[in-house]
Amino acid sequence: MSAKIVLLNPPYERIAKGYEFLRHITNRSPSLGLLHLAAMVREHGFSPEIIESDIAGLDEEAVVTRIVASAPKYLGITLFTVGVWSAASIARAVKKRLPKITIIVGGPHISSMGAETIERFGEFEIAVDGEAEWILVKLLQALEAGQPPETVEGLILRQEQEIVSTPRAAELKSLDPLPLPAWDLLSNFPLAFQPAIFDFPGGKVATIAASRGCPFHCRFCDTSTFGARLRAYSPGRVVEIMGHLKERWGIGHIMFVDDLFLASRIRVMEFCDRLEEAALKMTWSCTARVDTVKPDVLQRMRAVGCWEISFGLETGSDDLLKQMDKAACVKSSEQAIQWASQAGIRTKGLFMLGYPGETEDSIELTRKFVRKIPMDMMNLSKFTPYPGSPIYRDLYGTNIRADHWEKMNGMNFVWSPDGFSEEVLDQRYRGLLKSFYSQRRVLANFIKLGAQHPGHLVRLARFGLGVLGSRMRGHKLASAAQAR
Ligand code: B12
Ligand code: SF4
Numbered sequence: 001m002s003a004k005i006v007l008l009n010p011p012y013e014r015i016a017k018g019y020e021f022l023r024h025i026t027n028r029s030p031s032l033g034l035l036h037l038a039a040m041v042r043e044h045g046f047s048p049e050i051i052e053s054d055i056a057g058l059d060e061e062a063v064v065t066r067i068v069a070s071a072p073k074y075l076g077i078t079l080f081t082v083g084v085w086s087a088a089s090i091a092r093a094v095k096k097r098l099p100k101i102t103i104i105v106g107g108p109h110i111s112s113m114g115a116e117t118i119e120r121f122g123e124f125e126i127a128v129d130g131e132a133e134w135i136l137v138k139l140l141q142a143l144e145a146g147q148p149p150e151t152v153e154g155l156i157l158r159q160e161q162e163i164v165s166t167p168r169a170a171e172l173k174s175l176d177p178l179p180l181p182a183w184d185l186l187s188n189f190p191l192a193f194q195p196a197i198f199d200f201p202g203g204k205v206a207t208i209a210a211s212r213g214c215p216f217h218c219r220f221c222d223t224s225t226f227g228a229r230l231r232a233y234s235p236g237r238v239v240e241i242m243g244h245l246k247e248r249w250g251i252g253h254i255m256f257v258d259d260l261f262l263a264s265r266i267r268v269m270e271f272c273d274r275l276e277e278a279a280l281k282m283t284w285s286c287t288a289r290v291d292t293v294k295p296d297v298l299q300r301m302r303a304v305g306c307w308e309i310s311f312g313l314e315t316g317s318d319d320l321l322k323q324m325d326k327a328a329c330v331k332s333s334e335q336a337i338q339w340a341s342q343a344g345i346r347t348k349g350l351f352m353l354g355y356p357g358e359t360e361d362s363i364e365l366t367r368k369f370v371r372k373i374p375m376d377m378m379n380l381s382k383f384t385p386y387p388g389s390p391i392y393r394d395l396y397g398t399n400i401r402a403d404h405w406e407k408m409n410g411m412n413f414v415w416s417p418d419g420f421s422e423e424v425l426d427q428r429y430r431g432l433l434k435s436f437y438s439q440r441r442v443l444a445n446f447i448k449l450g451a452q453h454p455g456h457l458v459r460l461a462r463f464g465l466g467v468l469g470s471r472m473r474g475h476k477l478a479s480a481a482q483a484r
Helices: 020-024 032-043 060-070 081-097 108-120 133-144 235-249 265-278 295-303 318-323 330-342 360-372 390-395 402-407 422-437 440-452 455-483
Strands: 004-009 047-052 074-078 102-106 126-128 155-159 162-165 205-208 253-256 283-288 306-314 346-353 377-382
Touching: 004 032, 004 060, 004 081, 020 455, 032 047, 032 074, 032 133, 047 060, 060 081, 074 081, 074 133, 081 102, 081 108, 081 402, 102 108, 102 133, 108 126, 108 155, 108 162, 126 133, 205 235, 235 265, 265 295, 295 306, 295 330, 306 330, 330 346, 330 360, 346 360, 346 422, 360 422, 377 422, 422 440, 440 455
Parallel strands: 004 047, 004 074, 074 102, 102 126, 205 253, 253 283, 283 306, 306 346, 346 377
Antiparallel strands: 126 155, 155 162
16 A cells, blocks of 8 residues: 655644634635645655645644544645744644654745754654655655665755755756646645635636746845746646646636746747637736836736736835845836736735834835835735845844744734834834725725625625624623623
């Protein structure tokens, strides 16, 4: 019988306590990393299972019960910094009840901080550094053959008291030979895995990472998993995968999650040609740097179904953009949003608040900027120095501590720039979002989208009921406290 491996996306603080109603409107995309790994190990004779804890509504205890009932030989956990503590506690509980299991970890947190993490958390037995499809297959094969894991490249291991690394494994040169992600292993795919509200046209959605790697070095960004060299599927293969998703699962919209989907103009134009030939009639969205778009490319993208582009705009201050090493300026941000919107593509701006060097003036510049440009959606994250990002190294030893890992979800200020308390930053955070979302133009867009795709309105209603319920619970608690 083939050896079983459970691949786990652990529960973590996705939503701050008291704000559970947000789950109706947030992004519920599955881990593509686990889907790729599952497909690859299955192709090599292993038997994978996937647990998406949050999406399945499982807390730590429920996850442990599930794993113990499944009794796999191997447990593989994907680690974002935010999930490390909860993963360690699950690993500890599982190991107690299944002492022969081997616990393997990988993912962005391990690619940036693998050695420190397995040194600190004895529960994690073997760590895989970086892109892991081949490394995991070779590791499982070595373990099944009774060979020591030291023979496999790309690992971080505990040997007696020492933490050692084996030589770094070669990256994939092209993504084409990879098997299709194992979407069939997800329960209730695609319905349970919807993106954030108003962030897709409606209907069934799936994600694809059509390329890996990014040659830029924005100081807040952790690129340690895939490195600086861009590798991709051929445009034809991307279209084949889209066709498969449409035929097998009824998917109508694709979200490309690549760091740099538009890195090469030639590649994008060829992708558009292939997509047109295939006549799939699907819509899609992607992310882009502002300096990678031009009107003709945008018009071509629109003609073959591009529905939305998310631009990493970050701030309305040129000074801050410079400090971030973003290699872009506010003027080019404005230009890109205008071009995209003139081409008929919706735009989402990704911003952050609280980067080192942020001041009341820079916040005011951002506030004016988000009201000036014709952007349809705004995503504002609270600046977080993720391990693996250049800024983490600069700030480490100031006031970020490993205990902050559990809070590193972009929704907490784990670090504040000079002159700001967390409370003030929180006020500015709410103020910026309000400035943007209170605009009539923006609200009218949502109403229009909701009328075209009522699924969004259903989610909005559930969210509203959640807010109401939470207020009432707060009210009851307050009355109970007063009564005491
Ligand atoms: C799509 C995406 C999401 C989606 C899907 C999340 C998910 N679970 O995959 C959503 C929107 C839900 C999301 C949310 C968040 N994200 Co996000 N997200 C991405 C993005 C853009 C692409 C991820 C992807 O699909 N890559 C392609 C797949 C194939 O790669 P992969 O998942 O890394 O897996 C490979 C390896 O890591 C490794 N591997 C992964 N897991 C495992 C497990 C084992 C056992 C092994 C052996 C190997 C292994 O092998 C895989 C195949 O090669 C990345 C940026 C990037 N370039 O990776 C950011 C990124 C991963 N996100 C990030 C962050 C911070 C978050 C949030 C915490 C906050 C936020 N900013 O939104 C939340 C919560 C995260 C969570 N735990 O779900 C950071 C992580 C930094 C860190 N150290 O934690 C990244 C790197 C962005 C960045 N550059 O800073 N995200
Ligand atoms: S923010 Fe985007 S462009 Fe900058 S390094 Fe990260 S992935 Fe690359």
